[in-house]
Amino acid sequence: MFRPAKATRPDLRLLADEDLMGSVRDGDARAFEVIFDRHSSVAFSLAYRMCGRRTMAEDIVQDAFLSLWRSGARYDRDRGSVRSWVLGAVHNRAVDAFRRDSVRPAVDVGGDDASGRLVAAERTDEQVERREEASRVRVALGELPEEQRHVIELAYFGGFTHTQIAELLQLPAGTVKGRMRLGLAKLRIALGGRVEVLT
Amino acid sequence: MTESRDCGLDVAAYALGALEGPEAVAFESHLVACAVCRDELAAFEVLAAALPLAATPVEVPRRLRRRVLAAVRDEAAAATAGRARRVPRRAQARRFTPPRAAIGLAGAVAIALAIAAGTGGLGGGSGTRLYRAAVYRSGAAAQLRVAGAHAELIVERLPAPRTGHIYEVWRQRPGHAPAPTSALFSVTRTGAADVAVPGGVNGVSRVLVTQEPAGGSTVPTSAPLIVASL
Secondary structure, three states: OOOOOOOOOOOHHHOOHHHHHHHHHOOOHHHHHHHHHHHHHHHHHHHHHHHOOHHHHHHHHHHHHHHHHHOHHHOOHHHOOHHHHHHHHHHHHHHHHHHHHOOOOOOOOOOOOOOOOOOOOOOOHHHHHHHHHHHHHHHHHHOOOHHHHHHHHHHHOOOOOHHHHHHHHOOOHHHHHHHHHHHHHHHHHHHHHHHHHHO | OOOOOOHHHHHHHHHOOOOOHHHHHHHHHHHHHOHHHHHHHHHHHHHHHHHHHHOOOOOOOHHHHHHHHHHHHHHHHHHHHHHHHOOOHHHHHHOOOOOOOOOOEOOEOOOOOOEEHHHHOOOOHHHEEEEEOEEOOOOOEEEEEEEOOEEEEEEEOOOOOOOOEEEEEEEEOOOOOOEEEEEEEOOOOOOOEEEEOOOOOOOOOEEEEEEEEOOOOOOOOOOOOEEEEO
């Protein structure tokens, strides 16, 4: 007897983020779950690096993802990837929290203190590739002269302005800005064209 | 420390979010006329966006995943249930809440429109209401999105607060003075912010935003910049 093929739903995990966001706009919680699983690790790692406190990092990541879910209609693929959107939201929320509560991580925000940290298990080729990409960025940042790496980390991960960094390090503001520029220029050379696909 | 302006030095600091508010605004004005800085900034912003990858990987706590996905599923289910109960769109359009809130701030009138979520965005479903807020900053816009017990203020093109200041969200009940919330925020370079309103808006007639000294205030020290009337 002929049986018509069942209309099966495509495996959401095979879809690109931008396609998933179309379903998220329609209120599809399963599509959002795939987005969360793809990007929550790097988002939480960033939040934890910035805050140094698990509960605060969890609150920030939760807020960022729920904001994506609730305002996904405003996500515009032309303005960046979903991952960039999520990481930008995490970064902005952490900086806001620092400025609101005067709560910051230790001034040495560049430390790679792994105590209490659990490296996520590699589960898929895609995750392996992302971890390799992340490793390239870590290595490139780590190979910068310390004074350049330090000001970049204080600014990005610590949420400090250049004048605050100048006060912290007892340096002229122009020197801080100069080190930031030199550091980013060296990172650009070290990562070359690869950085275009990292974000 | 007085220094002559060097636009090249500002590029990296801007890309890293390390310029103070007024400096950032001045640099953005400079960008309009300086193609060299625009090109360098484009390259540096890509690098800055890659910096999160340098954070040591940390496993996502299971409780965080459970919390986020449970909230999403609950809201999706509520939206689905709401759609099943929803009246036809044409009938619904006739039932729009008319503008009803006149507020006497700087002679401006806040228009509150309850808009069915289908016209406003995703995720909230028909249980979502959008309230357009009065904003007393040229070019800026804001709306309050209310979904169940959750309320979120969505701000666009709002200038960064003055140095040493922050924006603070207030809730006001009818006949009461504005009460402070723990929501203090700044904005992105494009002036955007999505800010949850702690405690929601049950029993609240207005949500306001003022500019306050860093750390926030217990009573408003400046006139509201944003007023959303429910």
